[in-house]
Amino acid sequence: MAAPSQPQQATYDAIVIGAGIQGSFAAYHLARRHRDTLLLEQFLLPHSRGSSHGQSRITRSAYPKAPYARMMPDSFQLWQRLEEEAGTSLYRQTGLVVLGPAGDPELESCRHSLGDTQLLDAVTLAQRFPGLRLHPGEVALWDGTAGVLFADRALRAVQDVFRRHGGTLRDGEKVLSIQPGAVLTVTTTAGMYRAPRLIITAGAWTGALVAPLGLHLPLQPLRIDVCYWREKEPGTPSAGRTSPCFMTLGLSQAPHGIYGLPALEYPGLVKVCHHHGSPTDPEERDWAPPGAPRPDVTLLSTFISSYLPGLEPRPAVVETCLYTNTPDEDFILDRHPKFSNIIIGAGFSGHGFKLAPVVGKLLCELSLGEEPSHSTAPFAISRFLTAVL
CATH class of the missing domain: 3.30.9.10 (D-Amino Acid Oxidase, subunit A, domain 2)
Structure with missing residues (x-):
């Protein structure tokens, strides 16, 4: 789905950068909340350049770290809701x-x-x-709750349902710059978009996107x-x-x-x-x-x-x-320390796919200024912030 040369619409309620599983779920939750949402992806879809491709990922309830264990029941329920909305099976229970x-x-x-x-x-x-x-x-x-998530199918499903809720997905558009402000401006290779809130879920490219915003995250x-x-x-x-x-x-x-x-x-x-x-x-x-x-x-x-x-x-x-x-292999789910309407989801450290429905919900809630439905304290940027802002 190649992007047209000129944007059809310049202003949105929210923009999400990065259409992997985390960004797609964040956009999905925003669209379900009736926010006019733009989801941007630098590569043409589908692609295998990031971290969300392939046919399979493990999902499980067994987690040694309590914050994730507490989030998993919500995640299982949200995966089931997506299955119902998409009309397709996304999970095989294997234990x-x-x-x-x-x-x-x-x-x-x-x-x-x-x-x-x-x-x-x-x-x-x-x-x-x-x-x-x-x-x-x-x-x-x-x-016994564990099993296999069908990754490619899940990514397509959440993007399809996002569009069904009125969301706009534009692929093949690399972000060139982000201009902060009460209304942010995102410039891509195909145009300029504005919104009062921005979520960055760009995977391995997140560090390069937030560095010009004065934020240097230890993402490897x-x-x-x-x-x-x-x-x-x-x-x-x-x-x-x-x-x-x-x-x-x-x-x-x-x-x-x-x-x-x-x-x-x-x-x-x-x-x-x-x-x-x-x-x-x-x-x-x-x-x-x-x-x-x-x-x-x-x-x-x-x-x-x-x-x-x-x-x-x-x-x-x-x-x-x-x-x-991240150095501790825990996620980053937080507001930019200086620009509170920029939300960052990053550092999923190879174990984030199963939790994407909950991560997307938390990023959505943070972007709307709401109290998160799960504590985001373990995922705060401040735990390794060294930049001078």
């Missing part, structure tokens, strides 16, 4: 096993977030899910290897669609932050990745020197040999994705 050392504090925090739930030992886990193997001293926590774009591994016996319960999602909290033979999803994108290929990446320029994410080492792939191969014996230990497909991390 999730959290693997970790017995007595691990993070594992216990996840257990607390779920309420009364069971720990599975190695024998019980092997009986229920033959494809997963634990080692002595390790246990698994079961989250990371290049992530997204790996798919072939089932030794395609379609078996040990590795196929009946398997749960999983995540690790630090095992005897594996680090923190490995996660996996059942075969979905590619038949017979299971997605297993490491929640870790290499610093990158988002404009050059897909460039790497020929033959460059990929330590995360080596690490994952070792993990699969030890914990997922039903998979071949060499990846069949390796793709790339972007994370944009």
Whole structure:
């Protein structure tokens, strides 16, 4: 959907920069509140340049950090509402096993977030899910609410419903400048737009957008290897669609932050990745020197040999994705310290997709000057603000 050469309308109630999953939900909530909203995207849609593409993301109730655990019930309900509005399925319930050392504090925090739930030992886990193997001293926590979000379908759905509520989505328009004021002016490669409120959800490009506004955020774009591994016996319960999602909290033979999803994108290929990446320029994410080492792939191969014996230990497909991390891997959801009608949503650190419906609602509420429906104190810019404004 290429943008016309001249804007059809110059003034809106709200402008959102960045049509990934977070910005699209922020725009959706504004449009549902009958605000005339413009959603701007620098790339032609659909695209795979940011952090919201691909077919699958994990959603779960188990969270070691309380603020996210408190937000998840709201998120599940809002995903269900979008499914009803869009008339399409966006979620497959598979359950999730959290693997970790017995007595691990993070594992216990996840257990607390779920309420009364069971720990599975190695024998019980092997009986229920033959494809997963634990080692002595390790246990698994079961989250029956968890599953797979269909990411591409979800992004299309929220954008479609946004437009149905009267919103305007203009892609292929890169933002060139933001002029603050009681009525802000956003200049793009195709025109100028004005609104009394602005939400910036530009992912890895957020830092560059807010720097001219006197705000220097510690956002680090990371290049992530997204790996798919072939089932030794395609379609078996040990590795196929009946398997749960999983995540690790630090095992005897594996680090923190490995996660996996059942075969979905590619038949017979299971997605297993490491929640870790290499610093990158988002404009050059897909460039790497020929033959460059990929330590995360080596690490994952070792993990699969030890914990997922039903998979071949060499990846069949390796793709790339972007994370944009904060130093503490917690989100930024806050007003600009100097310009209160500029709202920033950033630093989703590879775990934001599942929470996008709630994030969008909070950004909407902040932009309207309302009391947020969840505390945004953990996500304040002030926790690492060093700029002189």
